[in-house]
Amino acid sequence: MKSRINLVTPDLFPKPLRLSFDRMILAAIASVFLLVLIYVLVNWQVLKAQEERKMAQLKFEQVQQRHAQLKEQLVAHKPSEKLVELVNRKERQLELQQLLIRELSDRSALASQGFSGLLTDLASVHRKDLWLTEIYASEGHFRFEGVASSGQSLPLWIDQLSSASSLQGVGFSSISMESKDHRGLVFELTSVDKEAGQ
Incomplete structure (x- = not known):
């Protein structure tokens, strides 16, 4: 009886090649197609960027020109x-x-x-032969206009003003008088301006 012993194990047999010639051709074509596609995309992006740059440059030139025109108008503008x-x-x-x-x-x-205080003081020195037609008072400055029946009544009334509490320390710088036949002696009495007195 004969027996065989196989000394070659399956690991020693040559492995079949997975990459065939047809597969290599397909891989090469796919690679070329991919490269062409990438080139087209990159080229399209470059052209698009250049176009956008041209548009931006054109807008910049328009704005610059408008700015120059407005500047000239501003310089030459006359109201x-x-x-x-x-x-x-x-x-x-x-x-x-x-x-x-x-x-x-x-x-x-x-x-x-206290304007009422001034009126009260003027009433206290009231004379029958003199009456006021206008009273002006502002920040310590006074002007009185009125009519006196005689020239003597006016100096007496001015002396009486010095006793009025609201007119304490007030001096009078000018007085004008004009005789009116039908009205009597029209006068205007003006106090000394405090700023001028200082």
């Missing part, structure tokens, strides 16, 4: 006479409004300082 007159008119209106506000503020301050 119209109507506009200047309107501005001047508004400025005058503002000045008048400021004067009005200042006058109202002075009146309010005078009222808060």
Whole structure:
């Protein structure tokens, strides 16, 4: 009886090749196609970027040109006479409004300082031969206008004013008188300005 012993194991047999010629051709074609596709995409992005750059450059030049035009217009701009007159008119209106506000503020301050006290003092030195037609008082400055029946009554009344508490320390700098046949002696008495006195 004969027996065989196989000394060659399966590991010693040559392994079949997985990469065939056909597969190599397909892989080469796929690689070329992929490279072409990448080239096309990159080239398209480059062209798109260049186009966007050209558009941006064009817009920049337009804005720059517009800026130069506006700058020239600004340098050469001259306001119209109507506009200047309107501005001047508004400025005058503002000045008048400021004067009005200042006058109202002075009146309010005078009222808060006790204008009633001044009227009370003037009533206490009232004379039958002299009467006041206008009283002006603002921040320590006084002006009295009125009519006196004779020239002697006015100096006497001025002496009496010095005794009024609201007129303590007030001096009078000027007095004007004018004789009116039908009204008597019209006078205007003005106090010394404190700032001028200082």
